Amino acid sequence: MEKIAVWGFSWVPPFAQGLVRDLRVRWALEEAGLPYESRWVGIEERNTEAYRRKHPFGMVPVLESSEGTLIESGAIVYAIAEQCDKLMHPGLRIETLTWMFGALNTVEPPLWNLFVLDQLHQGEEWTKLRRAGAVEEVKLRLAALSEWLDDRDYLLGRFTAADILMTTALRFIRHTDLVAEFPLLDAYVKRCEARPAFRAALRDQMTDYVRNAPVAA
Amino acid sequence: MEKIAVWGFSWVPPFAQGLVRDLRVRWALEEAGLPYESRWVGIEERNTEAYRRKHPFGMVPVLESSEGTLIESGAIVYAIAEQCDKLMHPGLRIETLTWMFGALNTVEPPLWNLFVLDQLHQGEEWTKLRRAGAVEEVKLRLAALSEWLDDRDYLLGRFTAADILMTTALRFIRHTDLVAEFPLLDAYVKRCEARPAFRAALRDQMTDYVRNAPVAA
Known part of the structure; x- marks a missing residue:
């Protein structure tokens, strides 16, 4: 390019x-x-x-x-x-793409949902009734992701393009303490954000x- | 494989x-x-x-x-x-991937949101307050997609893997008449669903x- x-x-x-x-x-x-x-x-x-x-x-x-x-x-x-x-080792193409879709289609949706609820519809009556459920859906995904990162510094062991999408997806809930509840996830985001x-x-x-x-x- | x-x-x-x-x-x-x-x-x-x-x-x-x-x-x-x-002509690889991500990360989220609201939380108080807004978000995406399909039978002119993801995303709101409000979109879904x-x-x-x-x- x-x-x-x-x-x-x-x-x-x-x-x-x-x-x-x-x-x-x-x-x-x-x-x-x-x-x-x-x-x-x-x-x-x-x-x-x-x-x-x-x-x-x-x-x-x-x-x-x-x-x-x-x-x-x-x-x-x-x-x-x-x-x-x-960003994508030739031997890890489909694995990288898998986690790119995973970041955008499995992890991002519930996190984006909570972002929309808290940041775009703050104070509306429905958000008070819905928020606890939305938080539970976020936690389910974060718990699974944290487990995956148990023995990995990055999604595929080494840094790839998938970490760019996952980190930026996780940032959608930076206004909450939810990521911090999972120390491995918290460290992962900080590791990625520390990159020059x-x-x-x-x-x-x-x-x-x-x-x-x-x-x- | x-x-x-x-x-x-x-x-x-x-x-x-x-x-x-x-x-x-x-x-x-x-x-x-x-x-x-x-x-x-x-x-x-x-x-x-x-x-x-x-x-x-x-x-x-x-x-x-x-x-x-x-x-x-x-x-x-x-x-x-x-x-x-x-499913993916070698000359249309990045275009196909673009519309695959478009289907899953731009079109699917608001549609899935309405599916969740209507089908998984039916009757809950918050859905009554939220539904009209959720429908508006769906319509915004459907209108833009319908415009794109104005001179195309499929997303890239010819059928590709992206149409599989887009059609199945659009099916998440099959319980509504929203797709039918856009005749081009309605025809597109029927064209894809008619494939053997x-x-x-x-x-x-x-x-x-x-x-x-x-x-x-």
């Missing part, structure tokens, strides 16, 4: 900063040593016809390069990983939000 | 029959012309140590073959598609449930 541009939202409220999914793509590119430029779409512009031509669902991230346009954080990270043995590539990706996403912050009324 | 066995649940209640995710794997194997045997785990056995050795989250499907054990419906279908040009491979997969999943049905009390 050459001349890479990554689209994210120009600004999001603090509760979402560091969680928007372009972080996954930035992180993968940093791990792979591939330089890129940031592009921003305003949340209010996401459903314009012009932006919908890039992304049919009006979402981020979008990756543009000399090879074309890619959407879906899972697929973009996989495409980057195909060019970088550190993650820190660079997060710093650059946050810098863009500061640059694009709305002027206080 | 040789000597393939696919694990599903031995029996599920009627509202879930035809929706359990081993259907995706059965469908892909039928499209690829790969014979397989069915294996069953009881819902009550899913968290036993023996089954957890196959699947760390105690879920289905699991595919066992002479090449090893695979989990996660997305990854299993991808592995099958790699052996079958009809889908019908064979569904028939075999249902046959297993009949065979394993609990004796009436």
